[in-house]
Amino acid sequence: MPFHRLVDLVLALLMLLHGGEMLHANRESTVEDSFLPGAVWNDTDGQPIQAHGGQVQRMIVPDGAGGKTERYVWVGEDKRNGHTGNPVAVYTSDDLYHWSFQGDVLRSLETPEQMDSDPYFQALYGSCTAEEKADIFACIGQDKVMERPKMLYNAKNDNYVLWFHSDGSTEKNSYSYDVGMAGLAVSDSPFGPFRFVGRYRLSQCPPGQIDCYPTSKGEARDMNLFADDDGTGYIVYTSENNKTLYISRLNEDYTGLSGEEYGVDYVRIFPGAMREAPVLIKEDGRYYLMSSSTTGWASNEARVWSADRIMGRWRNDGNPCVGRGQGVSFDTQSTALFQAPNGRWIYGGDRWNSTNLSDSRYVWLPVTFENGKLQIHWEQEWTWEDGA
Numbered sequence: 001m002p003f004h005r006l007v008d009l010v011l012a013l014l015m016l017l018h019g020g021e022m023l024h025a026n027r028e029s030t031v032e033d034s035f036l037p038g039a040v041w042n043d044t045d046g047q048p049i050q051a052h053g054g055q056v057q058r059m060i061v062p063d064g065a066g067g068k069t070e071r072y073v074w075v076g077e078d079k080r081n082g083h084t085g086n087p088v089a090v091y092t093s094d095d096l097y098h099w100s101f102q103g104d105v106l107r108s109l110e111t112p113e114q115m116d117s118d119p120y121f122q123a124l125y126g127s128c129t130a131e132e133k134a135d136i137f138a139c140i141g142q143d144k145v146m147e148r149p150k151m152l153y154n155a156k157n158d159n160y161v162l163w164f165h166s167d168g169s170t171e172k173n174s175y176s177y178d179v180g181m182a183g184l185a186v187s188d189s190p191f192g193p194f195r196f197v198g199r200y201r202l203s204q205c206p207p208g209q210i211d212c213y214p215t216s217k218g219e220a221r222d223m224n225l226f227a228d229d230d231g232t233g234y235i236v237y238t239s240e241n242n243k244t245l246y247i248s249r250l251n252e253d254y255t256g257l258s259g260e261e262y263g264v265d266y267v268r269i270f271p272g273a274m275r276e277a278p279v280l281i282k283e284d285g286r287y288y289l290m291s292s293s294t295t296g297w298a299s300n301e302a303r304v305w306s307a308d309r310i311m312g313r314w315r316n317d318g319n320p321c322v323g324r325g326q327g328v329s330f331d332t333q334s335t336a337l338f339q340a341p342n343g344r345w346i347y348g349g350d351r352w353n354s355t356n357l358s359d360s361r362y363v364w365l366p367v368t369f370e371n372g373k374l375q376i377h378w379e380q381e382w383t384w385e386d387g388a
């Protein structure tokens with residue numbers, strides 16, 4: 001049996017022993033105005049929501065009448081294709097319970113010829129050189145990994161910037177996560193179409209510090225984005241063969257890094273801690289960075305670090321999950337933290353189904369801050385309006 005299946009099995013057994021009530025995998029979402037963590041969650045067209053490894057935020061979007069408005073936007077992986085070539089899907093909502101599908105906003109290519117024959121791709125890439133087209137296909141062909149997409153609205157340029165984990169095999173290694181890069185796509189609308197711009201290695205371990213994976217510099221895999229109150233953008237990602245998290249400041253366009261100076265442009269968080277699935281937020285002037293351990297699709301124990309300054313000293317706040325199932329994050333992996341209209345914080349986790357990825361579920365739970373520490377408790381069914 002492959003090791004990851006064994007890990008899945010052991011974790012499933014642990015869940016049965018310690019958190020039986022969390023295994024309502026086949027519950028249907030019958031109540032419309034509440035969260036049912038782990039249940040099938042349909043969009044307003046009655047289709048299961050496909051926004052895995054995603055991000056939820058309140059965002060400026062077109063109002064459909066030529067102006068702009070603010071709505072909740074959920075960006076994530078549409079996993080109907082399976083493991084690779086996942087288009088990026090976007091949904092919108094006003095109440096966080098009912099989500100309308102706005103389309104697959106960044107699409108992968110079945111063939112390189114599509115860039116000349118299919119009007120959708122022709123409009124995006126038709127004017128590229130043959131060399132550029134070959135490169136685009138090598139990055140976003142349907143056999144490539146496109147995971148954990150995240151979006152920011154860039155006020156300076158009035159456009160939308162999407163970063164994602166862009167991966168695939170290389171000539172040296174058939175392992176589908178050998179590329180280890182951050183992909184970038186840009187659009188004038190959050191509803192797409194997004195044009196793939198390129199993929200990049202990011203910040204590198206500076207001289208004088210111990211690089212946990214010196215043979216492959218600047219790797220970027222699981223990632224997230226964060227915009228601070230002053231509009232400064234950050235990309236947070238796992239690097240050094242998933243051993244060290246990095247936070248790098250973005251340039252004013254959010255399309256690249258601000259620079260290469262350690263402590264000014266980027267910081268490494270607890271080198272060698274082996275964390276991924278990062279989420280960065282700010283609450284009451286303090287920054288919180290949540291992450292998972294690195295066990296593939298299998299759930300594991302979450303951890304939070306917090307700091308007063310992004311480039312400053314980070315404190316290990318331990319496991320944020322409290323109660324039965326805390327050792328496996330209530331059978332989830334972190335992907336989002338966001339605020340409800342009344343200011344209440346919500347944790348968004350993925351409950352992956354490694355044998356049928358498109359049937360992976362969403363587990364949204366209430367977040368509290370106890371003595372400056374982020375905490376997450378299990379709820380069978382809940383609303384953000386209650387208990388605030």
Ligand code: GAL
Pocket residue numbers: 053147148222276277294295296297333
């Ligand atoms: C997880 C990661 C997912 C996906 C998966 C593949 O650790 O968070 O986004 O890459 O591994 O095994």
